[in-house]
Amino acid sequence: MLRSVGLELPVRTCVPALQRALAEQGAAVLAAPPGTGKTTLVPLALAGLVDGLPGPARRVLVAEPRRLAVRAAARRMAWLLGERVGERVGFTVRGERRAGPRTVVEVVTTGVLLQRLQRDPELAGVDAVVLDECHERHLDADTALAFLLDVRAVLRPELRVVCASATSDTAAWAELLGGAPVVAAEGVSYPVEVVWAPPPRPVRPPQGTRCDPALLEHVAATVRRALAERTGDVLCFLPGVGEIARVAGQLTGGPAAVDAEVLQLHGQAAQSVQDAALAPGERRRVILATSVAESSLTVPGVRLVVDAGLAREPRTDHARGLSGLVTVRASLAAGRQRAGRAGREAPGTVYRCWAEVEDARAARFPTPEIALADLTAFALHAACWGDPDAAGLALPDPPPAGAMAAARAVLLALGAVDPDGRATDRGRAIARTGLHPRLARALLDGAARVGPRRAAELVALLSEEPPRALGDDLVEVWRTVRRAEDPYARRWRDEVRRLRGHLDAPGDGPGADGSGPSDREAAGLVVALAHPERIARARGPQGPYLMASGTAADLGTGSRLSGVEWLAVAVADRPAGSPSARVQRAVPLDEPTARQAGATLLTDREEVHWSVRDGELTARRVTALGAIELDAAALADPDPDLVRAALVDGLTREGVGTLLRWPAAATGLRERLAFLHRTLGDPWPDVSDEALLDAAGAWLEPELSRARRRADLARIDTAAALQRLLPWAGGDAGRLDELAPERITVPSGSRIRVDYADDRPVLAVKLQELFGWDTAPALAGGRVPLTVHLLSPAGRPAAVTGDLARFWREGYKAVRADLRGRYPRHPWPEDPTTATPTRHTNPRGRTNAPG
Incomplete structure (x- = not known):
């Protein structure tokens, strides 16, 4: 007999429609706000356990994204039936199962559901599966749904599937289910007043998992304000366990302690604390919670919500082999879910610890985990x-x-x-094993080397991180947890027992009788087996470290691991903007163990590269573990292809102008070719540094293939090498001197070199050598006129022109008046257009006649 409170849940009215949808199509989407009973009443009704809600008797499996929600949902349903958990309602989480032969409704985590589907794709004995909180977009839930759809399509079309969401954004789920109907339940919605409560001064944005302490102080102050201004319990949303602990400390210690019971609700909390948070209290309460309390749990008595506006999302750095959580701005949908907690039982108030204008920059919905996770x-x-x-x-x-x-x-x-x-x-x-594949590898391979017991204990430490307060030395953490009786230690022991069930080896194996590796050696091996890319070696007596992945890493200030040469890093992250990883937990290691655990990363290779520091090519045979160099010896006869590639790299890094010799003839030819490429384009080649590097095989061979060191590059005849780039095939190479002559014969008979260094070619010649010349030749087939620099007898610029005839008419008179007094032995005729050009001075004794 169901308790009457269950029959009063708002979702009751839509159960008949849900039953019809399942009978007709076998699948449905249930949209029901938090507090309507979708997690508790609906599974009972689908199992035929609710009087007045007819339907066939079924065995129902309910999948929740979190262990805390699994236990809470099972307890609530069992209470509604007036029974204990394990009778008609049971649950299973990793390492714990409470169900019996009478159980018809079983609540499991989505991870457990995936394991069952892999073992038994038909889900024998299960009639219906409810995927709860599918809107949260957890990867396990998305995967489980995809597998269930395969099962329905191929093996068991009669299996019923319900996607239950606390939001109205259900179109995508209906489409995935083949156009399944959407059944919506209207919740009892009480008004929620929004109070914008931004910090009084700017706070730094979160970096990785770090939040500005000023923000946490403001959140604590906002909780005090809410307690003072309104009645009812307070539910405060914070991004993680660390932030919850810090805010709890500010609310319970010193003269600013609040007159209320402060509870910390998160997945790692002790069962007694979770029970206390999910049951009515005898005095006023402040519940500090992670996003676990957004939708899948009912916290009674809450009239006030304080929202820090932050959430945690996974991030994976595939290049560095690092993954973890980062703190981000919570989505607008999450903000609505959190605010709704204040109006579940009566009118309430939400205090939002940010400015209203910031909502314009927030995402509408949470990012799907599949887009972010490892x-x-x-x-x-x-x-x-x-x-x-x-x-x-x-x-x-x-x-x-x-x-x-x-x-x-x-x-x-x-x-x-x-x-x-x-x-x-x-x-x-x-x-x-239900573990991440890296940890499962460490468990299975480590058991044979350190014994099943120690392998299971160490992997259990890695699968659920111990409290940070225990320090960064994993061996010391291991020893502490072995002796402890706190909630974490109890969960750890449960996980150890579960993991040992996956190991075939009897007894405790190596180390049990004092033989075999020590605890420290065992820990190093198991951690390195799990994360070989995080094996790290110190670059100096006090670090920093280089990990096998190639990422630099640093220990925290005052670390007990300081001075250790080798580390197996269990937990590390990379703070935003930092080039180095931050080691949060590790264990000492020795080189033989590093080689053993990281065998797949060991390489023995010829390494030929250009050393910018030495300015020379180096060739070595290197033994390395990933990016960590173990041994090196000079290589007498390196692979010619590697040498050539290294020399090209040297040219790229230091420049063709640095490593190659460029005498005047080579420089002049390069400038002429650059002029023609700039002016005419194809077929004249690009001879910029970048283009010459790209075409190294076309113009530097065979000299480049014979070179072995820097000195060999300097001996290359670059003028002759550049000739290979000329357009010989089409015959255009023969027009080089016509289109861009190296020298031009002027009226005096001198052959003057043309300067192609600037955008316009320049002819610099003494003024007297051009008498009678009214037009300088145009280059590039007449396209580009020469710029003429007219020089004084001393070789200094006297005038610049591109139009000689105009200069003789308009500019010469001023130049003549300025210079003939200083250079009286040189001719300065009144009419330069009819004078005889000369590169000599006047005969001895003759001077210029006055003009």
């Missing part, structure tokens, strides 16, 4: 499902190609897939 586990699920590229899966959004390629590369290195992407037996064993 896809290694997803790619393995797809491979085990028989669709390695995930191309045939009905996903709301396709996986990014780059992330999938990176994931497949990791799986191939782990031996989890073959070169075609198909899952191997080892890959299927890895998938069955």
Whole structure:
């Protein structure tokens, strides 16, 4: 008999329509706001457990995105039936199952659902699956839905599927379900007043997982304000566990402590704290929560919401092998969900800790996890499902190609897939652990080397990160957790027992009797097996470190690991804007263990490159673990192709003008060719630095192939080499002296070199040598007139012209008046157009007649 409160839930009115949709099409989308009963009443009704809501008796599986929501939903449904969890309503999360032979409604995490689908695609004994909170776009939920659609299409068309969303944005889900009907439930919506409460002074935007302490102080002050201005419990949204702990400290310590019970609600909270937050309190309460409280949990008594406006999203740096969470501005949809918590039971108020204008820059909806996350586990699920590229899966959004390629590369290195992407037996064993494939590899391979018990204990530490307060030395953290009795230690022991169930080796294995590796050696090996790309070696006595991935890394100030040469890095991130990773948790390592764990990264290669520091080519045989150099020796006879590539790289880095010798003849030819390319284009070649580098094989061979060092480059005859670029094939090369002559014969008989260094070619010649010449020749087939620099007898510029005839008419008289007194032995005729050109002075004793 269902408690009467269950029959009063708003979703009750739409259950008949939902039952009809499932009977007619086998699938439906349920849109129901938080608090309407979609998570509790609907599964009970689908199982035939609600009097007055007729329907066939079914076994129903409910998938929730979080363990906290799984336990809360199961407890609530069991309470509505007047039973204990494990009777007709049960639950399963990783490492814990409470269900029995009478169980007909089972609540599981989406991760558990995926594991069941892989083991038993038909989901034998299950009649209906409800995917709750699908609007949150968790990757496991998207994947589970795609698998369920395959099951319905191929194996079990009678399997019922419901996508339940707390938002009205349901069109995409209906389309994925083949045009399934949307059943909407109207919630009891009480008005929620919005109070904009931005910080009194600017705060720094979040960097990675760090929030400005000033913002957290403001959030705590806003909680105090809400308690003072309104009645009811306060639900405060913060991005993570660390921020919750800091705000809790400000609300409970010192003279500013609030007169209310302060609870911290998140996935790592103790079960007693979770129970207290989800049950009515005897005194006023402040519940500090992550996004877990946005939609899938009901927190009674809340009339006030304080929203910090932040959320955590996954990010993966595939190039550096780093992944983690970053703090971002929460979407507008999340803001609406959070605000709605204040109006679930009565009119309420939301205090938003930002300025209203900032909403214009916020995203409408959360970014789907598939677009941001490390896809290694997803790619393995797809491979085990028989669709390695995930191309045939009905996903709301396709996986990014780059992330999938990176994931497949990791799986191939782990031996989890073959070169075609198909899952191997080892890959299927890895998938069955329910761990990230990297951690599963560490568990399976580490057990044989350090023993099942220690492998399971260490991997359990890696799968759910211990509290940061325990320090950055994972070995010390391990020893502390072994002795502890806190909630984290209890969850850790449960996970250890679960993981040992996946290991075939009996007993405790190596190390159990004091033989084998020490705890420190065992920890280093297991962490390095999980993350070989994060094996790191110090570059100096106190660091910094270089990881095998090629990323620099630094220890925190005062780290107990300072001075250790080798590290196996368990947890690291890269702060925004920083070129280096930040080591948050690691364990000392030795080189033999690093080589053993990182065997797939070991290379023995010829390394020929141009050293900018030495200004010379270096050739070595290098043994390396990823980017970490282990051994090196000079290479006497390097591969000629590698040498050639290194020399071209040297030319690129230092410039053709630095490493090659450019005598006047070579420089002149290059300038002439540049002039013709600029003026006429093809077939005259581009001889800029970039073009010469691109065409190195065309003009520097065979000299480049014979070169072995910098001195060989300097001996190349660049003038002769440039001749190879001339357009010989079409016959145009023969017109070079016609179109861009190196020298021009002037009226005095002198052959004067043309300067092509500037945009316009220049002829610099003494004025007296041009008497009688009224037109200088045009170059490039008459297209470009010469610019003439008329020089004094001392070789200094006296005038510049492009029109000699005009100069003789209008400019010569002033130049003659200025210079003939200073150079009396040189001719300065009154009419230069009829005078005899000369490069000599007047005969001895003769002077210029006065003009």
